[in-house]
Amino acid sequence: MLIRNRRGWELPESAATSEAAFHDRRRLLKGLAAGPILAMGLGNAAAWAADADPSAALYPAKRNERYTLDRPLTDEKYPTTYNNFYEFGTDKSIWREAQALKVRPWTIKIDGMVEKPQTLDIDDLLKKVGLEERLYRHRCVEGWSFTVPWTGFPMKALLDLAKPLGSAKYVRMETFMDPATAPEQKKFFYPWPYVEGLTMAEAGNELTFLVTGMYGKPMPKQDGAPLRLATPWKYGFKSIKSIVRFEFTDKRPKSYWEALQASEYGFWANVNPEVPHPRWSQATERVLGTDERRPTLMWNGYGEFVADMYKGLEKERLFV
Numbered sequence: 001m002l003i004r005n006r007r008g009w010e011l012p013e014s015a016a017t018s019e020a021a022f023h024d025r026r027r028l029l030k031g032l033a034a035g036p037i038l039a040m041g042l043g044n045a046a047a048w049a050a051d052a053d054p055s056a057a058l059y060p061a062k063r064n065e066r067y068t069l070d071r072p073l074t075d076e077k078y079p080t081t082y083n084n085f086y087e088f089g090t091d092k093s094i095w096r097e098a099q100a101l102k103v104r105p106w107t108i109k110i111d112g113m114v115e116k117p118q119t120l121d122i123d124d125l126l127k128k129v130g131l132e133e134r135l136y137r138h139r140c141v142e143g144w145s146f147t148v149p150w151t152g153f154p155m156k157a158l159l160d161l162a163k164p165l166g167s168a169k170y171v172r173m174e175t176f177m178d179p180a181t182a183p184e185q186k187k188f189f190y191p192w193p194y195v196e197g198l199t200m201a202e203a204g205n206e207l208t209f210l211v212t213g214m215y216g217k218p219m220p221k222q223d224g225a226p227l228r229l230a231t232p233w234k235y236g237f238k239s240i241k242s243i244v245r246f247e248f249t250d251k252r253p254k255s256y257w258e259a260l261q262a263s264e265y266g267f268w269a270n271v272n273p274e275v276p277h278p279r280w281s282q283a284t285e286r287v288l289g290t291d292e293r294r295p296t297l298m299w300n301g302y303g304e305f306v307a308d309m310y311k312g313l314e315k316e317r318l319f320v
Contacts, residue, residue, distance in 0.1 A: 053218035060216030061131040074146035078288040087182035095222035112248035113168035129153040141235035145285040151213035168248035196240040197253030233302040271300040272319035
């Protein structure tokens, strides 16, 4: 008889919203949304349709049951209205301003140390990979957290498309650059465009996820449409939004926040409750949508998947 030993941070799947209840709520919300849409003038309705995501038919995707949670899912309204998106401003209610982002057409460049550099339309890329849903925790370096059903594909699938050379040690990711749309990019004292990087081992780790949707729908603009990264054992600033380029290189990338304030934000940014940020503790986290504070877990609770990658790097500034 096969006996499965549950991991220390797992609770029974009943602790998460059931898939049936989740989709029932989606159908209800669709029905409620129909009224305002029907009430729109024909011109506004046409504009809404033109801005609709052409990948919508791909959702919801089948959930991968390998990845479970130790707490309930966060209500959708919190991760979609409490955001960082510094290209549009520093307020947490930046979701309104982020609607200016145009996510079609959207192309993704793959270059650097690869067998065949290529540029793919986002919808062509989605045809080459299979989408799945994963329940992940998300921990912000600012001390707040949420749990979310991301939809996307393992970054390993993109590595298989890119075929990086053996000499590539890192993947450098870059977001869009469009100051006419994103007004904060007009400020020369910020190191635009937003850049992040991973080692090849991190990029190929099974947890590393390229996200195209959440809550069974295409990704909202404020959350990083049409393509963002999720590395759930790292602080959230590593999960770059609205990616337009993957460059494979033998030089360690300097990330946006490392370039802006290296004394506070390093390359690794692995979650560690024992290492405080220079200006606040990381020992606990505030759960969005609740009054709850929870102890922060080492590696955000994902140590069994990722800890081995950092053996021998104890002298590095791994956790800031």
